[in-house]
Amino acid sequence: MRRVAVIGVGCSKFGELWDMSFRDIVLSAGIEALEDANLEGREIDAIYVGNMSGGRYLAQEHISALIADYAGLAELHIPSTRVEAGDASGGLALRQAYMAVASGMHDIVIAAGAEKVTDVGAEMAMDILSSSADREWEVFCGANLPALFAMIARLHMEKFGTKPEDLAKVSVKNHRNATLNPKAQFRREISLEVALNSPYVAEPLRLFDCAPISDGASVVILASEEVAKKYTDTPVYISACCQASDYIALHSRRDITTMDAVVHASKQAYKQAGIEPKDIDVAEVHDSFTIAEIIAYEDLGFVEKGRGAELIREGVTELDGEIPVNPSGGLKACGHAIGATGIRQAVEIVLQLRGDAGKRQVDAERGLALNIGGTGATAVVTIFER
Amino acid sequence: MLPRFWRKIKYRYNLVGTYCENCGTYYYPPRNLCPKCRRKSRIKEVQLSGKGKVISYSVVHDAPENFKMMKPYVVALIQLDEGPVITSQLVCKPEEVKIGMRVKAVFRKYGEEGESGIIYYGTKFVPDEKIG
Amino acid sequence: MVGIVSYGTYIPKFRIKVEEIARIWGENAETIKNGLGILQKSVPDFDEDTATIAVEAGREAVRRARIDPKEIGAVYVGSESHPYAVKPTATIVGEALGVGNEYFAADLEFACKAGTAGIQICMGLVKAGMIKYGLAIGADTSQSRPGDALEYSAAAGGAAVVIGNDGVIAEIEGTYSFTSDTPDFWRREGQPYPSHGGRFTGIPAYFRHITSAAKGLMEELGLKPSDFSYAVFHQPNGKFPVRVAKMLGFSTEQIKQGLVVSHIGNTYSGSSLLGLCAVLDEAKPGDRILLVSFGSGAGSDAFSLIVTDEIDDFERTPKVWDKVMSGEFIDYGLYVKLRRKIKFG
Incomplete structure (x- = not known):
């Protein structure tokens, strides 16, 4: 396998982008990435795009060709492929692109992620996102994604003494980080009191425990190590990109408070990268709900099972902590553009490792991105290094 | 969605699950293949008792469109006495539900395809007072 | 000897008092209570209807009968509030009770006596030797126009009886x-x-x-x-x-x-x-x-x-009167919501 580098990144604004269509959003991220990589366009060999539900959000399928077309690449006739794994679709696209380059099949490949959700109403948007859980045996019963994560949170609290305050602190941290990210959806600080007094969505989760559902697109451009050197002096290497799956429904899992897919994907990734969890300097994790960030600390091996809340209590994952987590603001405050999220996480880690993260810059040589689908039936763990 | 609902009526109305005779594991929702035995699976359908206990739960306030009239409602992960954990609604007051409480299956409406569409019936749970 | 082999009942848990209905319509509760001999009525939950009531009553009856549901050869559900105007409640009951597919079935309507009409049909089938057991159910979530005198009495509940000539109580x-x-x-x-x-x-x-x-x-x-x-x-x-x-x-x-x-x-x-x-x-x-x-x-x-x-050997708990006397009171606002009397445009 060849070593794979990221040579360019781009990201649209995340949020309610009323005046931008799906095509506009994708293009804005794509152009930024091409500029960042110093590419004209014709150098690109293939596209992989993560998109969860063009069909239901836009009544538009065949997103792969559409993206190639509106990125101005139609006449290159390059292969373009859409991949889907709920809100881990972006992570999957990254992994497909990574494999295409690592295998020697292609030299320069685009990994994109995009979702346009605000053309349907908020309730429909949540219903569509909830179809990343089991439609027939979970969502049918009124257990949508917030309710399912709420049941994870309830049990984590019961078993390990995690408190509502711990969840709120994740939200406060991520909001604070987002104030430093110009692409973020929510760029204002919130107090612990505001988070703790926000209305319940699904007990024990409150409004500020839940990420928004956002419009947005992100793009990273991958190249083989040799090719990368032609385009950039600051390549960021992907030292592992691993994917794992689990039962689609929460009720079928070995343990409700552990995402085994995350455990498996991260173990593989650490092994492949030849590192241990403690070697990670910065991480973007999938905080679709605050409890998911706390569980991610545990399942990624940053701390042992049940002690995730300690990291947030002790400030370990703050921007100035030992392992800053979600410096971008995470899904909670940067926004959660479903299929785009896995790529946006990669963009953030690359910026951090290149030293291009502006006011939210942390000191890091090695970073990790965790993208999950639904309640954890898919996990993609990617490790980056300078 | 009509054929999709109809296809599983037996399992929804009646908690008919499956059992792997090779390893002795019960499944609900029903499975055609045992994930522990895979090709060695020997699956047969079984009627489950409908008794169990609450593993975890949530009181849903921000309800999906079909469930708005019921809010706040309780959803729960319920471990049936035969072993499998299922997701279901629990018909009780939000303040009544506790982890570990005994529950039993009842027949209720889950929703409908609009005022002129078919009605989705299925299994919910209520506190099983006899056992406490 | 044809007769009742088993019975089961279901009464929804909500109750509304005559006082609460009278309060809304500016009527004298005492006069109504004296006139009707009714203090309160049962109200179905939002997820209950005639089919769910019939199933719950039917399940209790079949459980107490200690018979294999597949031995039931006929299911008749009498109601004037069948959830579907066209499409039987009886098939919902048959499926939920695990009766199988080989059974006679129909919905009956004869205002408040459709349940007893079902008993007579089952008696005939049993006597003719066409079935071993028949299930006759009377269940309703009866309707009443807001403000009408009927609103004080129109309630919800049901009973199921298994008819047969073996193990007759x-x-x-x-x-x-x-x-x-x-x-x-x-x-x-x-x-x-x-x-x-x-x-x-x-x-x-x-x-x-x-x-x-x-x-x-x-x-x-x-x-x-x-x-x-x-x-x-x-x-x-x-x-x-x-x-x-x-x-x-x-x-x-x-x-x-x-x-x-x-x-x-x-x-x-x-x-x-x-x-x-x-x-x-x-x-x-x-x-x-x-x-x-x-x-x-x-x-x-x-x-x-x-x-x-x-x-003497028949399981008779919980008793009907225990179900009658339990319950939880609701106000008129919740009542109109539960009974779907609110029009959303």
């Missing part, structure tokens, strides 16, 4: 029906609420049919009121059954155990059957019970039952 020694075309109460196709003839529902309808059926049956069997330990008459309110009992020569003592209307209201197709089940909860071997239903339109089905020794 109450032998049906005779049944007799009295039927005429009398439009005292009706609901036209497509109308949300029923209409009624006011006081016309009394003498020419309820009283004429019940007394005729009761007398006809007693005459046929050579029985008199004093031969019965209990009598149950359809109970649209608390007053009519007491008056009809007196007219026929039955004492208050004979009808007391089966008179459940005061605390749950009129459960329509469930009404007289719930009364019968309340009596069976307490009856002893040898007791003779008179059951007379009434359905507007109009007709009455009378039955004479003799309780057998089998009842």
